[in-house]
Amino acid sequence: MVDFSLITGPVGRFLATAQNGIEVLRYGGLETGAVPSPYQIVESVPMYKLRRYFPPDSRPGAAAPGAPVLMVHPMMMSADMWDVTRADGAAGILHASGLDPWVIDFGSPDQVEGGMQRNLADHVVALSEAVDTVKRVTGHDVHLIGYSQGGMFCYQTAAYRRAKDLASIITFGSPVDTLAALPMGIPPNMGAVAANFMADHVFSRIDIPGWLARTGFQMLDPLKTAQARLDFLRQLHDREALLPREQQRRFLDSEGWIAWSGPAISELLKQFIAHNRMMSGGFSVRGDLVTLADIDCPILAVVGEVDDIGQPASVRGIKRAAPKADVYEYLIRTGHFGLVVGSKAAVQSWPTVAAWVKWRGGAGALPDGVVPMAVRSETAATDSGVPFASRVAAGTAAATEVAFGLARTAADAVVAAQKSARTLAVETARTLPRLARLGQVNDHTRISLGRIMSEQAMNNPDGEFLLFDGRVHTYEAVDRRVNNVVRGLIGVGIRQGVRVGLLMDTRPSALVAIAALSRLGAVAVLIPPDADLHEVVRLGGIADVLADPGNLEVARGLGIRVLVLGGGESRDLNLQGDADVTDMEKIDPDQVELPGWYRPNPGFARDLAFVAFASAGGELVPRQITNFRWALSAFGTASAANLGNRDTVYCLTPLHHQSGLLVSLGGAVVGGARIALSRGLTPDRFLHEIRQYGVTVVSYTWAMLGEVIDDPSFVLSGNHPVRLFIGSGMPTGLWRRVVEVFDPAHVVEFFATTDGQAVLANVSGVKYGSKGRPLPGGGRVQLAAYDADDDIILEDEHGFVRLAQVNEVGVLLAQPRGPVDPTAPVKRGVFAPADTWVSTESLFRRDEDGDYWLVDNRSAVIRTERGPVFTAAVNDAVSRVGAVDLSVTYSLESAGRILAVTAVTLRPGGSVPSAEVSEALAALPVGVGPDIVYVTPDLTLSASYRPLVGPLRAAGIPKASRNSWYFDADTSQYKRLTAAVRAELGDL
Known part of the structure; x- marks a missing residue:
């Protein structure tokens, strides 16, 4: 008897396949x-x-x-x-x-x-x-x-x-x-x-297009896509088996993509x-x-x-x-x-x-x-996508999963090793062109802040550049605003080379004003608001001052013409009848005809671009900053911090401070990073803005960050984007606390002279308190041996300057490159006949690894009966005590003798036993400790958060208390300062 099922079965299957296949071809799928x-x-x-x-x-x-x-x-x-x-x-x-x-x-x-x-x-x-x-x-x-x-x-x-x-x-x-x-x-x-x-x-x-989106999605898992199609074809004869998944198949294969x-x-x-x-x-x-x-x-x-x-x-x-x-x-x-x-x-x-x-x-x-x-942890999340073992285990037995787990462990080790190599390659590719460009700069190179900003706006007009008050401004928008301000300045008679004072808070208008003066070729004289402003005007040679509305009344008292810029939409200046004040916002830039002499960004590297101010021995000193000096710091910062367009630099430092101008603004512009300006430093605003702006790099000066992390209301929870803090002068103890709080971020501490001849950077951030090493692309530096007692640089038997040995105090000398500040001490025939070096007047020691440690400024060394006291070295040692917040060391004259006094403030709830004071100062690498150490309730800080010694010195010898100590020469220990000992030292 013939089994017809052997014939009708395959035929029926073939007919069903054909019928279903035709329906798929005609309608895209089964109904x-x-x-x-x-x-x-x-x-x-x-x-x-x-x-x-x-x-x-x-x-x-x-x-x-x-x-x-x-x-x-x-x-x-x-x-x-x-x-x-x-x-x-x-x-x-x-x-x-x-x-x-x-x-x-x-x-x-x-x-x-x-x-x-x-x-x-x-x-x-x-x-x-x-x-x-x-x-x-x-x-x-x-x-x-x-x-x-x-x-x-x-x-x-x-x-x-x-x-x-x-x-x-x-x-x-x-x-x-x-x-x-x-x-x-x-x-x-x-x-x-x-x-x-x-x-x-x-x-x-x-x-x-939609078809390409579908193809791309399927290519992410080509084996699964091929398997699904093969399964569909193999079951095409069985309509009932296909129908439950048909809607999903049609959606993924064609209908679901746009x-x-x-x-x-x-x-x-x-x-x-x-x-x-x-x-x-x-x-x-x-x-x-x-x-x-x-x-x-x-x-x-x-x-x-x-x-x-x-x-x-x-x-x-x-x-x-x-x-x-x-x-x-x-x-x-x-x-x-x-x-x-x-x-x-x-x-x-x-x-x-x-x-x-x-x-x-x-x-x-x-x-x-x-x-x-x-x-x-972030380390657990990096380079750790879906483990290969998990993918295999979706369709394999547990034993196989274990085998692949072992393979994954080995693969992860390889990935970890390759990751550092990849990172190094990317950083090198980004850094080398900057250093190469810096190396090509000479006196006749046209380079300036205004020029670099123009380049960035041309190359990346829609790129995000300036962040302020929760808003973002593109390079093109900022560049357009700068050009409009240039026209306004020309309209009121400002020309190339003219010195214009800037009395402005850290706001977009201040940044624009600085860039506009640079583009015009004028000189921006950066006025510190806490200084003697009349003295600043005299020393800076200022004839006109650019002010924002918040500083208008102060600027009016300077007796020179005031140009008011910025202030937003709600400004009411009430300038009727005041001929010495010009509202720059009322000038229509389109109505200003550019004179024949104007060329945008005319500045050469040798040209003076900015004048900043510093305090030396209680005196206000103008510091001239050329375009070369600005470029050296800007390119050096961008290279040392590895800044790129993925970064946002948080400029907490005032723009009138050299760090704000040279490090924050300069590094961001050269690196193509975003720069975020803040209305002020408070813990809640700081936390909100670093997250709102996606801040990856925070700039600082001196004790600034202590205002944040030492505030009782400061609580950092969850993720933070910061990878780096850059600046100068951070106390060692604060440095340690910042790194602990913002782990895994680290600190890059800079040291730079105003003329830019010497630049050091602690790029690794490993040694807290160290200034690091000479920045690649910067000038050559040497450490000249120094006798602190007689305040002289030491020479060898041939009459040349002797190099300082390891951990020996020396004067930092820089071989000049580019224009030399006329006020800088220049020395010739230093290490070789007819060579030329510039003295920074800063004292350093160099450790066994070649890292530089600041010990003092040459004029600030306190020469006591026991020997020289190097103030920076003392502050560094004392601030390593856990309970110490800030410290400052200064000289005090009493009864015909010079005393060295160190004042410290404590962290909330902290206390310092005399044994800790003795132990910390016994470890001084150079010099001797101070005569007196005492705890003060607070320290007066400058606008750049640097402790001021004037109020402390005026108060005289500290009062006897359980938080005041003097150095006992007989025991080489610090003991409690009593009224009797204080009387012996001589009350001022």
């Missing part, structure tokens, strides 16, 4: 009979449509809708992803759970007028408007739900509106720390460089991959600067254990980026798309989301599997 979930368009604008799924029944007695949930799709995927299947899709499941599902539909930008010009900010602002609408319609706070980049939009929008009207945020596979784990194992440095290049040179010119605008891709690559500003903060939304640290509503991050796109290490970055928020996580063993569509999403993701929303509303318990997200 499933699925009906989409009903929805209503509540709002329709060119940027988006706002859908409300399962709109509530308005009939009397109808059940009230539940808590509103607003779902956000990524840019390259259709909003229909939330309703791929009615029974198993997000909208249907959430509605069945009693919630009120809403969806924002950005549409397909290539089908909307102007859609391909959309950027990320457009999406964030649109989502914020949609939240307002949902809140207005429902009367309830909104739960934001986002998948992949849609979750990034949720975070960004929550930060933008500071979590207003948000009940919680739920995200699925949404990266935050993008450089912690890039797809396909791309190294962070390589990823950042590639992202910058693609943003600037590729997606600034092209867009991504175009992606070039500006949006470019902004995503630059802000959130190259610059990683979801973590650091400081990303721009239509000019407003935003940080995730402002999010304070609860967050649930759903993590795919084998997600190669939103990798766990990247997704978990939200814990550190949003320290104010209560962050939870829910771990699912699935890939990226499986988080929101498919069988696991239907039975795990969406029921958990529904339970979370109810828990947040006080109805029900915390869902199973949802746990508080643990704080993970």
Whole structure:
């Protein structure tokens, strides 16, 4: 008997395959009979449509809708992803759970007028408007739900509106720390460089059509894509087996993908991959600067254990980026798309989301599997995407997983070794061109602040440059403002070479004024507000002063013409009848005709560019700063701090201070970094602005940072973006505390002479208190042996200056390069016949490793009966005592003798036993300790946060107390200062 099934079976299978195949070819897939979930368009604008799924029944007695949930799709995927299947899709499941599902539909930008010009900010602002609408319609706070980049939009929008009207945020596979784990194992440095290049040179010119978005997504996991297609073909004869997954297959293969605008891709690559500003903060939304640290509503991050796109290490970055928020996580063993569509999403993701929303509303318990997200160290997050073992384990036995775990351990060791090499290569590639350019500078090189700013504006006009009051200004905008001020200055008669005083607070107008004078070729005389201003005017040769409205009244008293610049829109100067005051903002730059002599940025390296002021021996001393000196510090800072366009430099230092002008502003301009200006130094503003601006580098002077970290209200929690502190004069004890608080950031301490002939930098930041070594690209320095008792430089048997030995005090000499300050002490025939050196008049010692340590200024050495007291060395030693906050050492004349006195302030709750004082000063590497050490309630600080000795010296010998000590020569110990001992020392 013939078994016809042997014939009819294959034939039937063939016919079924053919029939189903024709249907797929003709219609793009099998007809499933699925009906989409009903929805209503509540709002329709060119940027988006706002859908409300399962709109509530308005009939009397109808059940009230539940808590509103607003779902956000990524840019390259259709909003229909939330309703791929009615029974198993997000909208249907959430509605069945009693919630009120809403969806924002950005549409397909290539089908909307102007859609391909959309950027990320457009999406964030649109989502914020949609939240307002949902809140207005429902009367309830909104739960934001986002998948992949849609979750990034949720975070960004929550930060933008500071979590207003948000009940919680739920995200699925949404990266935050993008450089912690890039797809396909791309190294962070390589990823950042590639992202910058693609943003600037590729997606600034092209867009991504829908088919390319689909292809790119599938190429991220080509084996899985090929396997899915093969499985589909092998089951093409079995319609019943295919139908349950057909809607999902059609969505992923064709229907679910939409175009992606070039500006949006470019902004995503630059802000959130190259610059990683979801973590650091400081990303721009239509000019407003935003940080995730402002999010304070609860967050649930759903993590795919084998997600190669939103990798766990990247997704978990939200814990550190949003320290104010209560962050939870829910771990699912699935890939990226499986988080929101498919069988696991239907039975795990969406029921958990529904339970979370109810828990947040006080109805029900915390869902199973949802746990508080643990704080993970940054080292654990770097280069640690989805482990290879986890990918394999998704379909293998546990024994195989162990084997791959061993392989992963070995691979991680290789990655760690390669990481430092990659970092070094990137830093070298960035630094060498700067040093090469600096090395080419000579007297006749045209270089200045104004010229470098022009170059940056030409090369990167849309690049972010100036941050202030929560707003960001581009290079082009700042450059345009500088040119307008130049025209205004020309209009009031300012010419090249004229000295103009600047009496302005650290504001954008001050930065613009400095740059405008540089572009004009005039000399900016930087007026310290706490100095004798009439003396500054005399010493600086100032005929005109540029002031902001806040300093107008003081400037009026100087007896010279006042030019008022800046002040914002609410300025009311009341200048009627005052002929000596000119409001620069009233000048129309378009009406100023440029004279024939004007050439922008005419300054040569040898030309005087700025005049700053310093105090030496209580006297005000003008310091001349040439364009070469500015360039040396600017290029040196950019190189030593490895500044680039991923950095934001926080300029806490006043711009009238050399550090603010040369280090903060100079380094940022040369490095192409952003510079953030602050209205003042307070702990709450400091913390808010470093996160809001995404500050990576903080500038300082002297004890400035103590105002922040030693304040009782200062609490640093969660993530911070700071990697570096740069400046000069930080006390050693404060340095240690700063590094401990802001770990893993470190300090780069500079020492530079005003003329720029000697520049030192502690680039490694390892030795607290050291000034480091000569900066590459700077001039050559030597340490001349010095006799402190007789105040002379020592010579050898041939009459040349002798080099100081290891840890021997010496005078720092610099071989001049470029113009020499006429007031500087020049020495010839120093180490060889007819050679020329400039004395810095600063005393240093050089340790066994070649690092330089400042011990004093030559004029500040206190010569006591016991020997020389080097004030900087004493302050450095005393500030190493844990309880000491600040210290200052000064001379005091009493009864015909010179005493060395050290005053210290203590940290809150601190105390210092005499034994600690003795131990600290016994370890002095050079010189002897002071005669008296005492605790003072506070120290008066200058505008640059340097302790002032005038008020202390005027108070005379400290009073006898348990917090005052004198040096007992018989025991070589410091003992309590009594009234009898004080009388012997001689009361002033």
